Amino acid sequence: MTGLRLGPLLRYVDQDTATVWVETSGPSRAEVHCEGTTAGGSARTWQVAGHHYALITVVGLEPGTETPYRVTLDGEQVWPLPDSPFPTSTIRTLPPPEAAPEETAPLRMAFGSCRWAARPAGSRHDPMGPDALDALAHQMLSGGPRPDVLLLLGDQVYADETSERVRAKLARNRDLAEPPWGQVADYEEYTELYYESWLDPEVRWLLSTVPSCMVFDDHDVIDDWNTSEAWQREIRATDWWRERILGGLTSYWVYQHLGNLSPAELAEDPVLAAVRQADDGSAPLRAFAERADRDPTAARWSYRRDFGRVRLVMIDTRAGRVLPEDQRRMLDDEELDWLHEQVLDGGPGSVDHLVLGTSLPWLLPPAVHGLESWNNALCSGARGPRWARFSEKLRQRADLEHWAAFPRSFRALTELIERVATDQEAPASVSVLSGDVHHAYVTEPELDGLKVSGGGRRSRVVQLTCSPIHNDIPAVMRSGFRFGWSRAGRRLGQALERHARTEKPPFRWRRTGGPWFGNMLMTLTLHGRDASYALHQARPATSAPDGTPRSGLERVFTGRLDQAGSPAAGAG
Template identity: 85%
Template sequence: MTGLRLGPLLRYVDQDTATVWLETEGPCEAEVHCEGSTAGGAARTWQVAGHHYALVTVVGLEPGSETPYRVTLDGREVWPLAGSAHPPSTIRTLPPPEASPSGTEPLRIAFGSCRWAARPAGSRHDPVGPDALDALAQQALAGGPLPDVLLLLGDQVYADETSARVRAKLAERRDVEKPPWDQVADYEEYTELYYESWLDPEVRWLLSTVPSCMIFDDHDVIDDWNTSEAWQREMRATDWWRERILGGLTSYWVYQHLGNLSPAELAENPVFAAVRHAEDGTPALRAFAERADADPAAARWSYRRDFGRVRLLMVDTRAGRVLPEAERRMVDDEEMDWLHEQVLDGGPGAVDHLVLGSSLPWLLPPAVHGLETWNTALCSGARGARWLGFSEKLRQRADLEHWAAFPRSFHALTELIQRVAADQEAPASVSVLSGDVHHAYVTEPQFDDLKVSGGGRPARVTQLTCSPIHNSIPAVMRSGFRFGWSRIGRRLGQALIRHARVEELPFRWRRTGGPWFGNMLMTLTMHGRDATYVLDRASAATSAPDGTPRSGLERVFSGRLSGSEPGAGRGD
C-alpha cells in the first residue's frame, strides 16, 4: 500500500477551487474528499528522480465557505494521520466577487522569510530561539486566529547550511570531504531539506490548512546566488555547480513553484504537461532547468494572485537577474514589462490594495542603500580600474546585492509604484513585503512631487520587512542596522553616493517602525479600503495544558497603512 510521504500542502485557493500538493511513497491515485460536500478532486501521481507527487485540483467548493477535507491514496485514507490530535484540515474559499466589503471578512496575509528547520551543525550563531511558524501553528491550535494566506518570502530551505541530521544523510551517499562538502549536491539531497522543513507535526498541519505562496531567495540554492557576473563565472567553473543549480531549480519547481500557479495556469504549462505525461519526468524537468539557468528569459518564476480586490504580485529577484555590469538589472526588460502589465491590469481602480512581494527589500537603511549604490558604481568602473577588484570582493563578502545594487531596476520599480500611487483611481495602499535581512522594520517613501490629477488622495506607499522566521543575526549586525537608520548613517550613505559620482535619489524614506530582532511574522490585514499590520515575535513562555513548553506569539507593534496618518515606531 502506498503511503503519504509529505504534505498535504494547501496552495492555491479562490472562490470555488483549490489545489492540494503532496508527495507519496509510490505511484497511485490521490484524491481529496470534502466533508459534507460534493466538492473534491483526484489526480494520478507523476514521478521525478524516483519520487512521486500529485497536485490535486479541488473543484465545486462554495464561495466564502470553510470545508474540512481528507486525503486518500488508492482509496485508503492517509490524512488526517491516524491518531492525530490536530483539528481537521480545512479549505477556506474567498467570498463571492459580488460581496460588498462590509459583508465580507478581512483578508489577513501573514509573511516572513529565512527559516532554519533545524540549527545548522557547527553553527556559531547566537541562540536561535523558537520557530515563528511553529508558534503560529501552536497559537492556532490553542484557539487563536489563522491568517487567510501565508507568504514565504525566501530561504524556505538552506542548501548551504545543513543540520546534523541532513549531514548524516549526505555522508551515507558520498564523501562529504569533497565539494560541495556538507552542502546539498543534487535533487535527491534537496528532498531531505524539504522533509526536514515540512514534517514538523504542527507546521505540517498549518501548511495543510492555510494557503501558501512562496518565492525563493539565495539560500534556497546557495548564499550570494547570482550576486554578480564575476560570482556566476566563478561558480560555473567548478565541477559541482551544475548539479547544484539543476537540483535547486528542479526541486523548487516541484516543491514550491507549482503550487503558486492557478489551475488555469497549470493547464497551460508545457513543462507540467511534459512531466505529468512522462513515465519519468526528470529529463523534461532538467532540460527546463538548464534553459532557465542559461537564459533568465526562458522561465518566469514571478506570479500574480488576486484575492478579491487585493492584488498580490510576487517578484523573482534571484533567477531572472541580468548580470553583465553594463546591463546590470534585478529583472530583465521582459519581466519588468510583465510587472507593469499585471500592476496596471484593469486600471488602478480595479483593486483596493496592491501588494508586491519581493524576497529582497526595496528600501534599505539609508547607509546600506548608499553603500550598495557606491559599490555597484565602483564595480562598473566609476572610480577607475584600481577599485574594481576590491569592490567585487566587498560585494560578495558583504552581500551587497539588493535592489539598491541594481540602480536601473530600483528606479524602474520606484517609478512604477509612483505611477500607481498618483493615479486618480489609486488603490488605498501599495505595500512592498520583503524579508532577507534578519530583522523587521517599516519604512515609507516621501515623494514630495506625488500629486494626483484631479485633486484626489494618493495611495499610501509602505514597505513592510519581516525576517527571520527562524534564524539569528550576530550582535555586530544588529548594531550595524541600527546605525544604518541613524542621522549619521544617512549622511554616510549620501557621502558614498557622491563619491561614486552617482546622481542622488529624488526622494527619501523614513523609518516608521523598528528595527526589531528575533523570530517573527508580520500580518497585513485589508478590509475594504482599510489596511493595518501587526508584528508578532515568537516566544517560548507559554505551556500546554499538560505542562509541556510550547511556543507562542507576542505582539510587538501594530500600525495602520490606510485611513489615518502613520505614527512613529521605536525598535527594541
C-alpha cells in the same frame, strides 16, 4: 500500500477552487474529499527522480465557506494521520466577488522569510529561540486568529547550511570532504531539506490548512546566488555547480513553484504536461532548468494572485537577473513589462490594495542603500580598475546585491509604484513586503510632492520587512543596521554616493517602526479600503493544559495604513 511521504500542502485557494500538493511513497491516485459536500478532486501521481507527487485541483467549493477535507491514496485514507492531535485540515474559500466589505471578514496575510528547520552543523550563532511558524500553529490551536494566506518570502530551505541530521544522511552516499562538502549536491539531497523542514508536526498541520505562496531567495540555492557576473563566472567553472543549480531549480519547481500557480495556469504549463506524460519527468524538468539558468527569459518564476480586490504580485529577484556590469538589472525588460501588465491590469480603480512581494527589500537603511549604490558604481569602473576589483570582493563578502545595487531596476520599480500611487483612482495602499535581512522594520517613502492625476488622494505607500522566521543575526550586524537608520548613517550613505558620483535616490524614506530582532511574522490585514499591520515575535514555550510545550506569538508593534492626504495637503 502507498503512503503519504510529505504534505498535504494547501496552496492555491480562490472562491470555489483549491489545489493540494502531496508527495507519496509510490504511484497512486490521490484524492481530496471535502466533508459534507460534493466538492473534491483527484489526480494521478507523476514521478521525478524516483519520487512521486500529485497536485490535486479541488473543485465545487462554495464561496466564503470553510470545509474540512481528507486525503486518500488509492482509496485508503492517509490524512488526517491516525490518532492525530490536530484539528481536521480545512479549506477556507474567498468570499463571492459581489460581496460588500461589511459582509465579509478582513483578509489577513501573514509573511516572513528565512527559516532554519534545524540549527546548521557547526553553527556559532546565538540560540535561535522558537520557530515563528511553530508559534503560529500553536496560536491557532489555542483558538487564536488564523491568516487567510501565508507568504513565505525566501530561504524556505538552506542548501548551503545543513543540519547534523541532514549531513549524516549525505555522508552515507558521498565523501563530505569533497565539494560541495556538507552542502546539498543534487535533487535527491534537496528532498532531505524539504522533509526536515515540512515534516515538523505543527508546521505540517499549519501548511495543510493555511494556503501558502512562496518565492525563493539565495539560500534556497546558495548564498550570493547571482550576485554578479564575476560570481557567476567563477562558480560555473567548478565541477559541482551544474548539478547543484539543476537540483535547486528542479526541486523548487516541484516543491514550491507549482503550488503558486492557478489551476488555469497549471493546465497551460508545457513543462508540467511533459513531466506528467513521462515515466520519470527528470529529463524534461532538467532540460527546463538548464534553459532557465542559462537564459533568464526562458522561465518566469514571478506570479500574480488576486484575493478579491486585493492584488498580490510576487517578484522573482534572483533567477531573472541581468548580470553584465554595463547592463546590470534585477529584472530583464520582458520581466519588467510583465510586472507592469500585472500591476496595471484592469485599469484605474480595479483594486483597493496592491501588494508587491519581493524577497529583497526595496528600501534599505539609508547607510546600506548608499553603500550598495556606491559599491555597484565602483564595480562598474567609476573609480578605476583597482577600486573595481576591491569592490567586487566586498560585494560578494557583504552581500551587497539588493535593489539598491541595481540602480536601473530600483528606479523602474519606484516609477511603477509612483504611477500606481498617484493615479486618479489609486488603491488605498501599496505595500511592498520583503525579508532577507534578518530583522524587521517599517519604512515609508516621502512622496508628498507627487501630484495625483485628476485630483483625489494618492495611495499610502509602505515597505514592510519581516525576517527571520527562525534564524539569527550576529550582534555586530544588529549594531550595523541600527546605525544604518541613524542620522550619521544617512550622512555616510550620502557621502559614499558622492564619492562614486552616483545619482541620488529620487526621494527620501523614513523609518516608522523598528528595527526589531528575533524570530518573527508580520501580518497585513486588509478590509475594504482599510489596511493595518502587526508584528509578532515568537516567544519561548509554555505548557498547554495537557502539558504539551507550546511557543506563542507576542504582538510588539501595530500600525494603520490610512490613505494618504490630498495633493494640496502634501504639496506644501
